[in-house]
Amino acid sequence: MTQKPIKIEPSILSADFGHLADEAKRLEQAGADAIHIDVMDGHFVPNLTLGPRAVSAINRATTIPLDVHLMIYNPFDFIEPFIEAGADCITFHFEATEDVEDTLAYIRRCGIRAGLSFRPETSFSMIYKFLTLCDQVLLMTVNPGFGGQEFLSKMLEKIRLTREFCDKNGIRQGGVVLPKKPGSNLPPYDIKVDGGINLETARLCVEAGANILVSGNYLFSQKDLKIAIESLRNCL
16 A cells, blocks of 8 residues: 655634634645645535635635535535635535536636545445546545544445545546656555544554544644644554
8 A cells, every 4th residue: 555644724613703814824824735625505415604705815824725614505606716726736525516627627727626525325336437537535534514422433445435536547646647667756545534634543544544644623623733633644
């Protein structure tokens, strides 16, 4: 199994919404690799959260990348507003649209990273079909919609299958397929997990093949955010 340095994306859903700019600055100073921003529409998931104006405010407060996770129907219609707001990556759900390939392609044409997310119940057979069409996959390790849920251990097998498929078929960063020959230094494919991530579940996910960890409640509940981020990054 191929591994790469672990990246940590704190979920700002767990931050103090009354001080989003300050929280974004605090995450940057604590060493976060990116800020994960959950966008919910109250239809695809039973909750409402942030829109483009909030993303724009966060973007003005920090220089680290913003990874916008759309848990909404018709994600294609919202690509441009979130890019204008400062998104560096847009990830949307496979289950939220029938235009998966067109949406991924359009995000990439706009010059930012494209990600595709999958609910826990979605079959692995749907995941591997899209690995070469996007820059990362996001495997939800809880049912999307609310923070603070318990980690679903059944997802470890999907993480493992995804990593093994990428390694076996030479799928590397950005969905590039490399010929099976020595000497390539293109980093392994990005597999992100989100939901119930703490020090223990982070270790399990990394062992299974994940290399980007989204964590909300766990990180924001720690006294020292910098130490907490480094602990997750070095969870093995």
